[in-house]
Amino acid sequence: MNTRGSDFWDQPSTPPIGPEQFNEIVTTAADLAIVLDTEGKVHSVITNPLNPTLGRLDHWKDRDIREFMAEDSMPKIEAQLEAYRSGGKAKVDAIEVNHFDNANWEFPIRYTLHKTGRENIILMLGRDLRPIAELQHRLVKAQLALEKDYETHRDYETRYRVIMEAARDALVLVDVGTGRIVDLNSSAAEILGAETEALTGAAFTQEFEGKRRGEFIEGLVLAASDETARSVSVQTRRSDADVVLHPMVFRAAGDKTLLCRIETAGNSETVAAELSQVLSALYRDGADAVVFTDAHGVIRSANDAFLGLCDAGQLADVKGKSLGDFLARGSVDLKVLMDNAARNKKMRLYSTRLEGEFGSQLSVELSATHMTTGGRAGFAFVIRDTSRMEVVREPISALPGPAPMSDDAMRNVMDLVGSAPLKDIVSATTDVVEKMCIETAVELTDNNRVAAAEMLGLSRQSLYVKLRKYGLLAKNDNSSSDQA
Numbered sequence: 105m106n107t108r109g110s111d112f113w114d115q116p117s118t119p120p121i122g123p124e125q126f127n128e129i130v131t132t133a134a135d136l137a138i139v140l141d142t143e144g145k146v147h148s149v150i151t152n153p154l155n156p157t158l159g160r161l162d163h164w165k166d167r168d169i170r171e172f173m174a175e176d177s178m179p180k181i182e183a184q185l186e187a188y189r190s191g192g193k194a195k196v197d198a199i200e201v202n203h204f205d206n207a208n209w210e211f212p213i214r215y216t217l218h219k220t221g222r223e224n225i226i227l228m229l230g231r232d233l234r235p236i237a238e239l240q241h242r243l244v245k246a247q248l249a250l251e252k253d254y255e256t257h258r259d260y261e262t263r264y265r266v267i268m269e270a271a272r273d274a275l276v277l278v279d280v281g282t283g284r285i286v287d288l289n290s291s292a293a294e295i296l297g298a299e300t301e302a303l304t305g306a307a308f309t310q311e312f313e314g315k316r317r318g319e320f321i322e323g324l325v326l327a328a329s330d331e332t333a334r335s336v337s338v339q340t341r342r343s344d345a346d347v348v349l350h351p352m353v354f355r356a357a358g359d360k361t362l363l364c365r366i367e368t369a370g371n372s373e374t375v376a377a378e379l380s381q382v383l384s385a386l387y388r389d390g391a392d393a394v395v396f397t398d399a400h401g402v403i404r405s406a407n408d409a410f411l412g413l414c415d416a417g418q419l420a421d422v423k424g425k426s427l428g429d430f431l432a433r434g435s436v437d438l439k440v441l442m443d444n445a446a447r448n449k450k451m452r453l454y455s456t457r458l459e460g461e462f463g464s465q466l467s468v469e470l471s472a473t474h475m476t477t478g479g480r481a482g483f484a485f486v487i488r489d490t491s492r493m494e495v496v497r498e499p500i501s502a503l504p505g506p507a508p509m510s511d512d513a514m515r516n517v518m519d520l521v522g523s524a525p526l527k528d529i530v531s532a533t534t535d536v537v538e539k540m541c542i543e544t545a546v547e548l549t550d551n552n553r554v555a556a557a558e559m560l561g562l563s564r565q566s567l568y569v570k571l572r573k574y575g576l577l578a579k580n581d582n583s584s585s586d587q588a
Contacts (some may be wrong), residue, residue: 135231136161136213139220142189144169145224155232158211173209177201184217188226188360202263212237245260251292273365278308280353282358295366297342308364312338323349324362393487401427401438404482413468413489427485429526432457432465436555442483445472458487466491539574542567546576 135155139148149164164172173181180199196216204210205548212233220227268275274292277287285308292301296311309317313340328351336349350365387394393410399401403422414430416422422430428438437456444451451472458468466489473484541560549555559568571577 132215135232138169138215138227138230140169140228140230142185142224142226144185145423149252156236157230161205166171168570172203172205174202185226188217188219189224266283274367276308276366278321278324278362278364280321280325280362283307283309283317295338295343295347295368297345310445312339313341314339321362324364325360327351328353328362330576340398369456374396393485393489395427395487397483397485399426399481399483401442401483403427410487413458413460413487415464418538421461421468430459432459433559436549436558439552439555440525440559441470441472441485442474443550444548445483447473449474455490488506493550535574538570542570542574542576546571 106427126384133150137148137150137159137367138146140146146164146169147168149161151161151242153160170178171239184199190508196218198214198216200214202210202212202213203317213230214233215228215230217227217284218227222326236501237513266460268289269289271289272290272291274295276285276292282566285303285306288296288300293303296303303311307317308421309315309320312320324336327334327349334350336449337346338349346366350367352363352365354363387407390407390409394406395403395406395410395411403425406419411417411422413420414422424436426435428435431437433456439453441451441454451470454470454472456468456470457465459465469490475482475484541554545559546553553567553571554564557564560567562570568577
C-alpha cells in the first residue's frame with residue numbers, strides 16, 4: 105500500500121503547483137520567508153498573514169540582511185552563506201538568529217535554509233520563536249519564584265526548629281482531625297518518656313492514662329476556648345507523671361491544630377526559684393535604693409544603693425533604726441507613707457529629702473508597698489535620687505503632688521481680670537494655692553493637724569488660723585467625727 109496516497113511527490117520534474125499556490129503555501133507554512141543571494145542581499149520578503157505581529161518588512165528588500173541581524177547572530181548567517189557560496193552545502197540546515205528592526209525591535213527567528221533552482225539564490229523559511237521565548241521566560245520566572253519560596257520555607261523552618269528547641273516550656277503540636285502528634289520539642293519528649301522520633305506521628309491520647317481519643321481531643325479543644333479554665337490535668341502513661349496541659353487552638357492551612365504546653369509539678373518550683381534569683385540580683389545590684397521595714401518603720405534590711413544615699417558604711421549602721429531618722433521631716437514623712445500604703449496597699453510617689461549620716465541632704469522620691477509575709481506585716485520602700493533633676497524642675501514643696509487648681513477656682517481668678525487691680529488678683533491666686541496645699545497636707549496626714557503643720561512648716565496655731573480662714577476647720581472636724 106502506498107502510504108503517500110499518490111505519486112504526486114515522485115515525479116522527476118517539479119510538482120505541478122502554480123506560482124500563486126506556491127507562494128500561498130510558503131507564506132502559510134512559515135512565519136517569515138526570505139529569498140536572498142549568497143552575498144546576503146534580500147530579493148524578496150514574505151510574512152505569514154496569520155501572524156500579523158511581525159508587521160510589514162517590505163523595507164528589507166534590496167538591502168543586506170546583515171543590517172537587520174543582531175551582533176551575536178552574524179557568525180551564524182556568515183557561516184551559512186559561505187557554505188552555499190563554496191558549494192559545500194548538500195543538506196537542509198537550521199539556525200536560530202535574532203533580528204532587530206529600525207525601531208530597535210528585536211525578535212528571534214528559527215530559519216531552515218533551502219537551495220532553489222537558481223544559482224546563488226537561497227530560500228530561508230523562518231519560524232517565529234517569540235511564543236517559545238515568552239514561555240521559556242515564564243518558566244524561568246516560575247522556577248525562580250519556586251526557589252525563592254523554597255528558601256523562605258527553609259528559613260522559617262530553621263527559625264521554627266530553633267525556637268522549639270530553645271523554648272523552656274514543653275510544647276506539643278497535635279492535629280485535631282487525626283489526634284496525632286505533628287511535632288514536639290525535646291522537653292516534651294522527656295516528660296512523655298520517649299524519643300522525639302518515636303512520638304512524632306503517634307496518637308497523642310495514648311500517651312496518657314485512661315483517656316479515649318475522641319473525648320480527650322474534644323476536651324482539649326473546649327478547654328482552649330474556655331476563658332475560665334484553660335488547662336487539663338492528666339497522668340502520663342510511660343513515666344506516671346502528673347502534668348497539666350495548657351491547650352491553644354489555631355488553624356494552619358485550613359486544618360485545626362492544638363498547641364499544648366505541658367507543665368509538670370516541678371515547673372512552677374523552677375520558675376519560682378529563677379524568679380527569686382532574679383529579684384535577689386535586682387535587690388543587690390539595682391540602681392534604686394530598696395529598704396524593708398517592719399510595721400513600725402524600723403529598718404530590717406537595705407541594699408547597697410540605700411547605704412550609698414545615706415553615706416552609711418555597712419548595713420549594721422542603719423539596721424534597727426527607724427526609716428524616719430533618714431527623712432527630712434522624720435516621723436511625719438514616715439507616718440504619711442505608712443498610713444497611705446496601709447490604707448491603699450501602696451503609695452506610688454512621695455517627694456521629700458533624705459538626710460545622710462553626716463547631715464548631707466538630697467532630694468528623693470519614694471514609693472511604698474504594704475506587705476504581709478509569714479504572718480508578719482511590713483513595708484517595702486523604693487527610693488530614687490532626684491537631686492540631678494532639680495536643675496530642670498521648678499522649686500516645689502515636698503508634697504507628693506497636690507491636686508491641680510480646680511476649674512472653678514481658676515475661673516474665679518480669671519473673672520477678676522479687668523475688674524480688680526493686679527495686686528488683688530495675685531493675692532486671690534495665692535489664697536487658692538495656699539488652700540490647695542493645706543487640703544493636701546491634711547488629707548495625707550489623715551487629719552493629723554500636728555503632722556500637717558510640721559509638713560507645711562507652720563506652727564499649729566497658724567494652721568488653725570488658716571483652716572478657719574478657708575472654712576476647712578469645721579469640715580475636718582466633721583470628717584473626724586464621721587470616722588469616729
